[in-house]
Amino acid sequence: MSGTETGYNYAYLDEQTKRMLRRVILKAVAIPGYQVPFGNREMPMPHGWGTGGIQVTASIIGPDDVLKVIDQGADDTTNAVSIRSFFAKTAGVATTTRTEEATIVQTRHRIPEKPLKEGQILVYQVPIPEPLRWLEPRETETRKMHALSEYGIMHVRLYEDIATHGRIATSYDYPVQVNERYIMRPSPIPKFDNPKMDMNPALQLFGAGREKRIYAVPPYTKVKSLDFDDHPFEVQRWDESCALCGATDSFLDEIVTSDRGDRMFVCSDSDYCGDRQAARRKEAAE
Amino acid sequence: MNATDRPLLRVERLTKRYGERFACQDVSFDLWPGEVMGVVGESGSGKTTLLNCLSARLGPDGGRVLYNTRHQGMRDIYETSEAERRLLMRTDWGLVHQNPRDGLRLAVSAGANIGERLMAVGARHYGEIRQAATDWLGRVEIDEARIDDLPRAFSGGMQQRLQIARNLVTRPRIVFMDEPTGGLDVSVQARLLDLLRELVASLGLSVVVVTHDLAVVRLLAHRLMVMRQGRVVESGLTDQVLDDPQHAYTQLLVSSVLQA
Numbered sequence: 039m040s041g042t043e044t045g046y047n048y049a050y051l052d053e054q055t056k057r058m059l060r061r062v063i064l065k066a067v068a069i070p071g072y073q074v075p076f077g078n079r080e081m082p083m084p085h086g087w088g089t090g091g092i093q094v095t096a097s098i099i100g101p102d103d104v105l106k107v108i109d110q111g112a113d114d115t116t117n118a119v120s121i122r123s124f125f126a127k128t129a130g131v132a133t134t135t136r137t138e139e140a141t142i143v144q145t146r147h148r149i150p151e152k153p154l155k156e157g158q159i160l161v162y163q164v165p166i167p168e169p170l171r172w173l174e175p176r177e178t179e180t181r182k183m184h185a186l187s188e189y190g191i192m193h194v195r196l197y198e199d200i201a202t203h204g205r206i207a208t209s210y211d212y213p214v215q216v217n218e219r220y221i222m223r224p225s226p227i228p229k230f231d232n233p234k235m236d237m238n239p240a241l242q243l244f245g246a247g248r249e250k251r252i253y254a255v256p257p258y259t260k261v262k263s264l265d266f267d268d269h270p271f272e273v274q275r276w277d278e279s280c281a282l283c284g285a286t287d288s289f290l291d292e293i294v295t296s297d298r299g300d301r302m303f304v305c306s307d308s309d310y311c312g313d314r315q316a317a318r319r320k321e322a323a324e
Numbered sequence: 325m326n327a328t329d330r331p332l333l334r335v336e337r338l339t340k341r342y343g344e345r346f347a348c349q350d351v352s353f354d355l356w357p358g359e360v361m362g363v364v365g366e367s368g369s370g371k372t373t374l375l376n377c378l379s380a381r382l383g384p385d386g387g388r389v390l391y392n393t394r395h396q397g398m399r400d401i402y403e404t405s406e407a408e409r410r411l412l413m414r415t416d417w418g419l420v421h422q423n424p425r426d427g428l429r430l431a432v433s434a435g436a437n438i439g440e441r442l443m444a445v446g447a448r449h450y451g452e453i454r455q456a457a458t459d460w461l462g463r464v465e466i467d468e469a470r471i472d473d474l475p476r477a478f479s480g481g482m483q484q485r486l487q488i489a490r491n492l493v494t495r496p497r498i499v500f501m502d503e504p505t506g507g508l509d510v511s512v513q514a515r516l517l518d519l520l521r522e523l524v525a526s527l528g529l530s531v532v533v534v535t536h537d538l539a540v541v542r543l544l545a546h547r548l549m550v551m552r553q554g555r556v557v558e559s560g561l562t563d564q565v566l567d568d569p570q571h572a573y574t575q576l577l578v579s580s581v582l583q584a
């Protein structure tokens with residue numbers, strides 16, 4: 039299945055590169071949370087656009103797939119639109135904004151609010167994959183620390199957070215332990231989304247383009263956010279509800295609505311919010 | 325024979341070569357619980373190489389270093405797995421570098437520096453970790469109010485005391501020290517030595533301390549080894565060796581001809 043009318047190979051990458059990436063993904067699935075290095079293939083987009091996630095998606099996508107791409111929870115940002123049209127063009131796949139219709143969801147910054155199902159794949163774009171890097175610049179040493187489960191310094195970081203702020207202030211890219219073994223960076227999703235990774239029925243794949251790593255959380259795998267006994271892990275909460283759909287259970291973005299500094303809170307997940315608004319309208323009409 | 329009938333560390337004919345040159349050759353000694361062994365010599369005498377071999381950081385070319393482990397008796401540390409060695413190094417053993425910056429994490433607070441070894445062995449209660457850090461700051465005579473300060477804001481003497489606290493918090497059985505007072509002002513040295521002596525005695529620590537400074541071993545060490553060109557030329561009780569040196573080289577050292 040090589041070649042489309044566009045002149046590119048199917049899903050842009052050549053078959054050899056895709057086979058290599060699939061082997062890397064299989065290894066990543068076999069060792070949950072472990073970062074598997076791969077040879078990078080240059081993609082026709084700048085790194086900031088999530089080339090790691092795009093390469094993962096390119097290697098697993100097929101003509102029957104339905105692709106959803108979100109950026110900060112929204113389907114209509116420049117980044118999300120261009121990735122979606124890239125795969126529509128090079129892989130001939132159907133695209134959707136609806137979480138429940140998608141077979142593959144490529145994401146930056148969020149996990150959809152609607153629960154994922156078995157058979158779905160969530161592909162994360164990862165800017166920095168190594169959770170130990172903040173205190174240990176040497177790659178040989180971080181590899182050894184992972185191999186020997188020497189993870190004390192992850193709690194040093196949380197200790198510093200509490201010492202400085204009186205609580206664990208880290209709110210994005212909050213470190214987790216996968217399957218009671220490897221410490222993993224979940225990419226810059228809000229810690230609000232961390233509990234969704236735990237025992238999720240979907241396959242979760244993480245691609246880091248710049249550092250050439252892929253890691254994975256297979257379906258129904260334990261994912262635990264690190265914490266202290268006396269400072270347990272907590273997610274963000276809001277006093278407000280969504281100004282558009284009234285949701286009280288979703289991640290809210292604060293939006294400034296006027297020069298006078300008026301603000302409102304709305305769901306960051308535009309698909310979730312849109313469904314709830316439609317349901318409200320229907321209810322009002324009946 | 326139970327564990328206390330044996331030395332904590334047994335060094336047998338330890339040899340390390342760099343090419344043709346012997347950095348240390350045929351060094352043997354026992355270190356008993358609560359004992360402080362001083363190793364003196366000029367730079368190039370092999371004392372630092374010896375310390376690195378003893379503390380599992382430099383594999384020897386010959387001989388053995390046996391450590392009396394808590395559960396498995398005497399074990400050759402170079403025949404244990406790297407995982408076991410690294411675990412020993414952050415639990416049972418301590419290592420005090422001459423330059424505290426080599427032994428501290430400069431980018432995290434004093435409290436986190438002390439708490440790290442506790443967290444590395446599974447401490448997960450913030451309040452308890454912080455309390456331990458507070459206690460240890462007090463024990464090494466650092467104002468508790470400095471607990472959230474970065475070590476780079478500390479004086480050299482304070483950094484060295486913080487490095488010591490960071491090592492002692494897990495109650496190690498052996499501490500290896502490399503010129504612990506090197507690079508400090510004389511008045512600061514004296515205070516640090518007093519503190520070290522008090523901590524070693526009250527905790528019943530075993531220590532191997534390497535130094536070129538006879539005043540350090542005079543105050544701290546129960547026994548002494550004098551090294552020259554990789555070999556131990558004289559050893560014995562510290563006061564005996566220093567007050568009545570037998571070897572010509574030791575006599576030179578003591579007469580401070582070599583001390584300048």
Ligand SMILES: [Zn+2]
Nearest residue numbers: 280283305311
């Ligand atoms: Zn909403």
